[in-house]
Amino acid sequence: MAEKLDRRKAKTKQHLYQALMSLLAEKSADTITVTEIAERANVNRGTFYLHYKDVADMLQQLKDEVCEHLSERIEKLNLADAMRYADMEEPYPVSVKLFEEIANHAEFLRLMLGPGGDLTYVIRLRELFTARMYHNLQLNMPDKLSIPMDYLVAYLTSANFGVVLHWIETGMSIPPEKMAKIMSSTVNFGPLVTLGIRQAP
Amino acid sequence: MAEKLDRRKAKTKQHLYQALMSLLAEKSADTITVTEIAERANVNRGTFYLHYKDVADMLQQLKDEVCEHLSERIEKLNLADAMRYADMEEPYPVSVKLFEEIANHAEFLRLMLGPGGDLTYVIRLRELFTARMYHNLQLNMPDKLSIPMDYLVAYLTSANFGVVLHWIETGMSIPPEKMAKIMSSTVNFGPLVTLGIRQAP
């Protein structure tokens, strides 16, 4: 993401991007050919190779970019703060920022994380949450655990990640603030207490 | 899965299966060619087409089979029962059976649900849990919900699915009974209570 002065480069890259997105909406990535992208972008097939090694390479560059943006937000998440906001029944501002960032890359994420998407990428993004979760939990841990630590991290990470996925899949129909509140509540009080089936502590 | 009388058919199918599995351990499914499978299976390339339409078709048949087996177990899960066993601090027997079934298809699932695996298949399996979760929660619901029902289902489903994934990824190093106990505990009391950071209700 350095030089971008030449309008020709920018224009063809944009055409290629739009063509790829439109194709991804129809079929899975591994069935998309360079020929198809070039055709739909109204760009010579040879021109594609002036920008990318192949289809996978093009996708990888897009993935890296989005991943970088999300990573910056995730690294600011703090469990203790999140718990405080949950007790106040307020949305946690750092979470709100994260959800806004996700919304910025909505279509791309929806395609990558949905059917026909890329499982390796899903795992990579989830790993961002997992790493952060470990970092947060190391700070205030009781001596003995009733269940293994790594399983608990898997639970929390997947749960939150799943909620985010659901948000993306349903077209982000609720605002980021509401999302942040849902996350705080479920993590702190557990799903069944949040639901009202069990009593709060 | 009907007729399987001819030993020749069975033998080549088995060779093709082992070749595919060995290739999946090395590279992602969409880069595997019919030529490669046939070579590694010591089977004529033309013979492959006597059994399967293409590589994707072969994988689909395997996926369907495993999915069917798991579905039978998942449909027997019952939230109310699970909650009772959680209160008794006992593993929920229906869960135990499910985990045993998962263990039966360990390598295949590890390949399909791990890096280079198939996101569409992950979503399909998760959908089995989601559908069952909705079925269970419809029965005993409070009048008003503090957060939307579908987000809660997404949370619970993804959380449990994530724990199962972690189990598979780490080589199923703890027994099915212990797994069933972890699941009951986290769902009922919430992750932080289970962890010991918060007090139980």
Place this chain on the structure above:
DNA sequence: ACATTATTCAACATGATGTTGATTATAGGT
């Protein structure tokens, strides 16, 4: 206006694909 560079175009060798027809090998039923 000019030098730079992006794009186009045609052509090429390569490799996987899916199919076909003839041939050989092997299974199961009698």
Place this chain on the structure above:
DNA sequence: ACCTATAATCAACATCATGTTGAATAATGT
């Protein structure tokens, strides 16, 4: 053990996407 059905082999084929090349053309920045 025999015989028929069918599975597997093999060689050959047309087709298509790939990745690359060299020369011609077009657009860009300064």
